[in-house]
Amino acid sequence: MNDTKHFSTGIKISAADLHALVCAIWRSAGSEEREAVLVADHLVQANLSGHDSHGVGMIPRYLRSLADGELTLNRHAKLVRDAGAVLTVEGGLAFGQVAAREAMDMGIERAKRLGICAVGLRNAHHIGRIGHWAEQCAEAGLVSFHFVNVAGDPLVAPFGGIDARFGTNPFCAAYPRRGKPPLVLDFATSRVAFGKTRVAYNKGVQLPEGCVIDHQGRPTTDPRVMHETPRGSLLTLGEFKGYGLAAMCEVFAGALSGGFTTHAETIVHSNAIINCMLSVILDPAAFDAPDADAEAEAFLAWVKASPLQQDAGEIQVPGEPELARRRERGDNGIPIDGTTWEQLLDAARQFAVAVPAVRSDQS
Numbered sequence: 001m002n003d004t005k006h007f008s009t010g011i012k013i014s015a016a017d018l019h020a021l022v023c024a025i026w027r028s029a030g031s032e033e034r035e036a037v038l039v040a041d042h043l044v045q046a047n048l049s050g051h052d053s054h055g056v057g058m059i060p061r062y063l064r065s066l067a068d069g070e071l072t073l074n075r076h077a078k079l080v081r082d083a084g085a086v087l088t089v090e091g092g093l094a095f096g097q098v099a100a101r102e103a104m105d106m107g108i109e110r111a112k113r114l115g116i117c118a119v120g121l122r123n124a125h126h127i128g129r130i131g132h133w134a135e136q137c138a139e140a141g142l143v144s145f146h147f148v149n150v151a152g153d154p155l156v157a158p159f160g161g162i163d164a165r166f167g168t169n170p171f172c173a174a175y176p177r178r179g180k181p182p183l184v185l186d187f188a189t190s191r192v193a194f195g196k197t198r199v200a201y202n203k204g205v206q207l208p209e210g211c212v213i214d215h216q217g218r219p220t221t222d223p224r225v226m227h228e229t230p231r232g233s234l235l236t237l238g239e240f241k242g243y244g245l246a247a248m249c250e251v252f253a254g255a256l257s258g259g260f261t262t263h264a265e266t267i268v269h270s271n272a273i274i275n276c277m278l279s280v281i282l283d284p285a286a287f288d289a290p291d292a293d294a295e296a297e298a299f300l301a302w303v304k305a306s307p308l309q310q311d312a313g314e315i316q317v318p319g320e321p322e323l324a325r326r327r328e329r330g331d332n333g334i335p336i337d338g339t340t341w342e343q344l345l346d347a348a349r350q351f352a353v354a355v356p357a358v359r360s361d362q363s
């Protein structure tokens with residue numbers, strides 16, 4: 001055990017220790033206690049859920065955004081238009097972990113009152129794992145779906161194109177279940193999230209085939225094309241279908257919220273990741289559907305009973321892989337690759353924050 005030693009193979013750390021470290025970094029950087037806790041809750045939960053691309057590895061980039069004046073600490077979401085069941089919320093480059101939470105609080109209150117609420121959140125700094133916001137709605141007993149753009153950050157080529165024209169635009173939908181964790185479908189519309197190319201780049205491993213093309217549009221599995229010049233592009237999932245969903249995310253989130261879409265005039269040339277999100281939040285109790293829960297459960301049991309393909313362990317429903325990861329990482333600790341851990345140590349040193357003892361990751 002050593003708090004400063006370099007672990008080239010990476011480390012394992014408990015969720016509680018990682019949470020305390022993240023809180024301490026943001027408190028020292030200037031965040032109020034609640035903000036530091038919300039950021040730590042979100043990033044550590046992403047790691048616990050297995051989405052390391054959206055976990056604590058984002059901190060170095062957030063710190064660069066802060067230094068560039070592209071992330072504003074201790075700022076809150078601002079309701080700029082209240083049209084009853086439609087709310088427009090300005091993120092004002094606040095921490096996305098704060099602005100999205102507050103925007104969802106507003107939408108949840110309204111959906112409980114009116115049965116439905118559409119919330120357009122614009123210009124928030126990175127709002128991270130979108131499932132976090134869908135889970136917030138589900139905890140309140142509400143269904144939700146979310147369309148997100150990564151405004152001005154072209155990383156993904158359109159179907160048939162060879163250069164990046166829009167972001168990894170995630171889509172997310174959640175359905176609360178009685179006495180059980182919600183169904184949560186939450187994915188980037190690129191074949192892999194950009195952060196996953198960063199994790200592969202940091203680990204020095206190849207990406208699966210069909211995820212990226214180089215700057216001339218040639219298929220490759222080398223994550224360097226996304227992190228070194230000349231830059232390549234990510235590909236969308238499901239060919240034109242994923243491309244179509246990404247386009248709808250761009251327009252719904254970027255245009256309807258009063259934020260911005262990605263085009264030549266709006267390219268963001270800084271480290272900031274700016275998200276806009278259109279969330280539609282529904283109260284299931286507002287439908288004439290007394291059997292909705294039973295129908296949903298009957299369907300889920302039915303699909304899970306499908307005979308398994310060779311080598312398939314089990315049939316899972318959306319959200320189950322994340323639950324399994326949370327159990328496993330909650331018990332055994334969160335693995336952090338060596339490069340990311342070094343970056344976190346740098347951040348801790350920058351703010352004179354004590355680093356907890358960790359163990360080398362042997363897995």
Ligand SMILES: NC(=O)c1ccc[n+]([C@@H]2O[C@H](COP(=O)([O-])OP(=O)(O)OC[C@H]3O[C@@H](n4cnc5c(N)ncnc54)[C@H](O)[C@@H]3O)[C@@H](O)[C@H]2O)c1
Binds near residue numbers: 170193273
């Ligand atoms: N804020 C942003 O700008 C931004 C941009 C892109 C992605 N993201 C986030 O990145 C995260 C990772 O995205 P991703 O595309 O890498 O996710 P992914 O490819 O791992 O897909 C995750 C989704 O697929 C489901 N799933 C996975 N395996 C399954 C199986 N075998 N059976 C049934 N369901 C299964 C999961 O439950 C989850 O809903 C997401 O949380 C997303 O919101 C955020």
